């Protein structure tokens with residue numbers, strides 16, 4: 001049928017969109033992790049000043065719509081810093097990372113706080129420094145506890161990447177829209193696009209569940225269904 | 226009073242939380258191989274005392290010496306002293322993400338800087354000592370309370386401590402599991418380990434203590450040989466407390 | 474141009490209009506989101522096989538499809554099959570689908586957490602199944618869902634900005650137009666962002682107060 005032929009024509013174009021979307025997801029989760037974990041540690045173990053700074057960061061990036069953050073950074077802050085030439089993709093990845101970092105900080109903070117005081121006490125009683133205790137005793141447990149919540153970020157981040165459409169990142173949704181306006185068929189293309197997101201969603205969640213199973217430790221079962 | 230075989234000296238320890246004085250001028254010395262057992266009603270500062278010795282709680286006043294070196298005000302060297310003071314908790318506090326043997330190894334690796342196989346060998350040795358080598362690869366969640374407590378004793382022993390502090394090591398255990406833990410502690414006493422033990426197990430206290438110390442309201446109200454304290458205490462309060470166990 | 478003067482004389486008046494639209498989007502969405510969310514949740518827990526299946530598909534589809542794509546489908550896609558919606562209506566519809574899917578997950582979790590005995594007790598009093606659900610289960614479940622529903626409400630505040638992508642001139646859109654016209658991206662989007670922060674923050678504070686009000690002892 002017509003649609004099938006048309007889709008085959010556009011397949012490489014859409015596939016590139018999928019790759020860019022996945023790139024955004026990985027950047028968001030990766031940058032988010034690199035920012036979110038230290039931020040959480042700072043929130044729990046940092047000095048008053050450190051906590052204040054991180055709290056403001058989390059409050060700001062959780063409180064603003066992603067769209068506004070993208071506009072602010074893409075049209076405002078990057079050009080202001082003389083970085084107007086940075087590609088929309090990189091700006092999108094950066095903003096998604098900062099945004100994700102604020103959410104991940106909350107996940108890791110909750111995990112850190114859920115660890116009983118006895119763990120730190122026991123570590124210190126053995127002669128570990130505070131840093132050693134955090135590094136070898138608290139953090140590994142926090143990561144195990146946080147993993148299910150962290151996995152739950154994936155579907156959210158995946159759908160969030162589509163907002164990068166607004167600053168011209170040529171990810172999946174943007175490319176679907178290009179096809180719609182070129183070929184003048186809307187519904188089937190949009191539905192195919194939705195189908196692709198649903199598949200990415202499903203596959204990613206399955207993968208993360210496998211990861212959860214692999215690293216599971218007795219006593220830290222996630223109990224996810 | 227200080228003799229050559231004094232391991233631990235505690236002088237005038239005091240601690241308040243807010244306006245409540247939890248410890249008031251507590252002093253004693255511990256000789257090598259000695260077992261001191263602290264008894265007394267709940268909330269009289271026994272746990273606080275033990276935690277002040279290794280500075281998990283910083284005392285307001287008083288000093289603690291280990292082998293004549295001051296542990297209080299030790300600054301960053303405190304970790305060095307803590308490594309030599311073993312501590313066993315009521316709730317075991319095993320590291321939940323590590324297997325039994327990794328629990329014993331971790332401080333050997335990170336605090337003592339041992340090599341992996343050296344640490345493994347030492348950890349296996351200590352697990353054997355508490356009869357837990359066959360559970361070496363179990364996680365804390367897979368151990369009974371008694372087993373977990375034995376592993377936590379092995380973890381403390383592996384550091385080759387000069388003195389061991391036990392804070393109600395059997396209080397969180399079902400009665401049928403206390404025996405195995407007390408047996409391990411008895412073994413340590415026979416092997417000449419220096420120990421401070423807080424316990425509510427009167428029969429155990431009487432049988433293992435070289436000296437029994439009765440604490441109340443943050444002070445050592447009365448102390449002496451276990452037989453004397455149990456049968457002919459000076460203070461009425463001691464009699465009331467130990468009297469419940471007179472028939473033992 | 475003087476920045477303060479610009480913000481007071483130009484930006485804020487323009488944003489005011491946008492804010493009203495944003496509040497309208499939220500006000501039309503939130504009640505239906507909870508209502509449909511409750512329906513979907515009940516369908517998933519108590520429905521017949523096909524109903525359960527449908528409810529699950531609803532949640533999977535609307536949670537898994539990006540909201541922006543959903544808005545495109547409703548605004549740009551539907552006309553091709555003869556249904557034309559205004560940008561505002563398309564947006565509200567999209568928000569309701571998305572919001573209700575997420576809400577239903579919280580409500581389902583709460584229903585599941587209610588002890589079996591509650592249902593049995595209701596039946597024992599002679600209530601019909603639907604009555605038990607309506608008068609015994611749902612009131613408890615909704616109360617337990619409040620933290621989650623508030624969470625989703627906060628998301629709704631923020632994601633209402635996507636309506637701009639289908640030409641609704643709400644808060645973000647109003648800001649974008651001013652920013653482009655006067656080339657004041659930083660000031661404008663910071664102020665727009667602060668308005669959202671304000672909305673989100675008062676919602677969170679209000680929710681804490683509400684939670685305390687409706688808390689049931691025990």
Ligand SMILES: Nc1ncnc2c1ncn2[C@@H]1O[C@H](COP(=O)(O)OP(=O)(O)OP(=O)(O)O)[C@@H](O)[C@H]1O
Nearest residue numbers: 242243245247265266267268269270271272273274
């Ligand atoms: N961190 C703290 N902050 C405030 N008060 C504390 C703290 N730790 C202990 N206390 C108080 O100090 C008192 C002594 O506590 P401690 O735990 O030393 O008693 P204990 O003799 O070990 O009692 P138990 O037999 O119940 O273990 C108690 O009244 C307790 O509430």
Ligand SMILES: [Mg+2]
Nearest residue numbers: 271272273393
């Ligand atoms: Mg105690």
